[in-house]
Amino acid sequence: MIIPEIVAPAGNFTKLKIALAYGADAVYAGVNNFSLRSRTAKEFTYETFEEAVRYTHDKGKKIYVTLNGFHLSGQIEGLKRHILKLRDMKPDAFIVASVGAMKLVRELAPEIPLHVSTQANVLNYLDAEVYKSMGAKRIVIARELSLKDSKILKENCDVELEAFVHGSMCFAYSGRCLISSVQSGRMSNRGSCANDCRFNYELYAKNPENNTLFRLEEDENGTHIFNSKDLNLCSYIEKIMQENCISAFKIEGRTKSEYYVALTTRTYKMAIEDALNHNFDPKKYEREIYTLKNRGFTDGYLVSRPLEKTDTQNHHTSIEEGTHQVHAIIEDGDYFKCKGKIVLDTAYEILLPLGDKLEECENEIGKIYQKDDKYFIEFKKLIAKNNKEFTEIHSGNENEIKMPTKISEFSFLRKEIL
Structure with a gap:
């Protein structure tokens, strides 16, 4: 049986240390706006990131560097310098979404393993084979992919698969969203998403003949029409492991709190260990996960198909208190x-x-x-x-x-x- 590694978010050095202390086998982090979380990337300078790489390796763990943004032509020279600086720190992998950036990484840092970001939307083994031919060791599968299709992909392409098991879900298809760019000029696929999908919106119906406008509302507070619930697969860890196709469980949340990093890492590590010891107890993990602030929880699409889901949206609030x-x-x-x-x-x-x-x-x-x-x-x-x-x-x-x-x-x- 594949024993999946826990890949935890490291929004800053303290969160990185917490993730490793609470059982993460690997962390993912980035420096500056070549990462999809440019807000957290500002927490790391090149100097502190190099220190973080050393710290992680001293603990016998791995660190994966996010290069998963989509870059404009004017950024390419800066991206080259960025890759070379990070290469010299000897991280354990680059996480990349753009095929051009993948080609660049292979040219400038061929010794560093390549992981394909979920932003690449890999849904089948044909796409996986293409990325493998480009040097990919691991593919972070699209959040929309089912466990059944993940197994088929693995059977037809010898590449490691990494799947998100917890954290924020995007309204758009694996992050391909323009709402933030349209409303605030902040481009989600270049690391500055404003989370507009979480906002409270008002809906109106207009009569084109006389321009009369009627407000439609669910209650006096309006409605959250794009607001996805948070992914939570802690109850399904044993089931996923039994399919023997997922090499890594990834936790979303580089911008979330220190407690979130600790609690999620600890809970999913506990679930893996209990599954291996034939002592799996979903209620125990759910109790812990519900201590976190959340947007409501959904099991997403890995264990059931999107068309079967009716509970993935929270239409009432963008945040709920934990227990x-x-x-x-x-x-x-x-x-x-x-x-x-x-x-x-x-x-x-x-x-x-x-x-x-x-x-x-x-x-x-x-x-x-x-x-x-x-x-x-x-x-x-x-x-x-x-x-x-x-x-x-x-x-x-x-x-x-x-x-x-x-x-x-x-x-x-x-x-x-x-």
């Missing part, structure tokens, strides 16, 4: 930074990297205890690094607050929203 609120992140193990609100004598659940353990303890700072296979913490005192003491801490307060004992780096404190 839990993140209140703090522990970046170095000894201190936390507040992300919500921390008060005394209140229990917060501790989310640890998968497999990490804690010893129960109690001292003048607080206590850590285990209940129903979960760890919790209650603070008796909130003491900052500079020894200033607080009765409560709110987000925005940059003080690092002492933990009762050292715990795993990049752990989170969360609390159920009642």
Whole structure:
């Protein structure tokens, strides 16, 4: 059986470290506007990206570089320089969508493996064979491809397949969208999508004879007519693995939060391990995934055909609260930074990297205890690094607050929203 690797988003260096800590086998990231997430690419300079490559390799993991934008002729010389700089950092692959960029990568960096982006819309083995002939090692299949067709593709073309299993879904066909470009001049396929499909729209009916305009509305707030729900395949991981055709599970979300990166990576890693150990429990993974903010969830098109789907759109809101609120992140193990609100004598659940353990303890700072296979913490005192003491801490307060004992780096404190 193919054991799929988890490919997690790394919108910045901290998120990269979190992804690796929570079980990612590989991360994907980019530098500047040659990536499809130019907003997050600004988080990396060439210097910090080179450091990130070294960090990833020191952990025995892989890093894939996104070059998946569609480039204008005036950008080609800059793209060449960009490829050469990244080549020297020795990443584990380039993710490319444009056939011209693929040709360029093969000429300038033939030693770096080539992955074909989902933006290339690969739906069949004939297209896959063409990309393989161009040097592709792996194809990130179109989100619209079914598991049945993925298996047929794999049987007819010896190439690795990577599939999205979680994250935002695009209203357009694998991102081929013009709404953002038309409304705001921000081109989605060049890395600056404004997510116009998430906006609230009003619909009107016009009588051409007298120009009378009637507003059509679902409720007083209008409607989200393009708003796709988020992809969530955690319950189907075992089924997908049994088909033995997908080499990597990809999580969307380079612009999403640190907690999102940690939680999704951890959950999908857990699902893979449980499937291998014949201990698969969909309810467990769904409980974790629903702690995240989301747009509602759909299983997309990998496990059922588009024409069979009636629940892929959220017509009411562009965001829904998850079941839990993140209140703090522990970046170095000894201190936390507040992300919500921390008060005394209140229990917060501790989310640890998968497999990490804690010893129960109690001292003048607080206590850590285990209940129903979960760890919790209650603070008796909130003491900052500079020894200033607080009765409560709110987000925005940059003080690092002492933990009762050292715990795993990049752990989170969360609390159920009642």
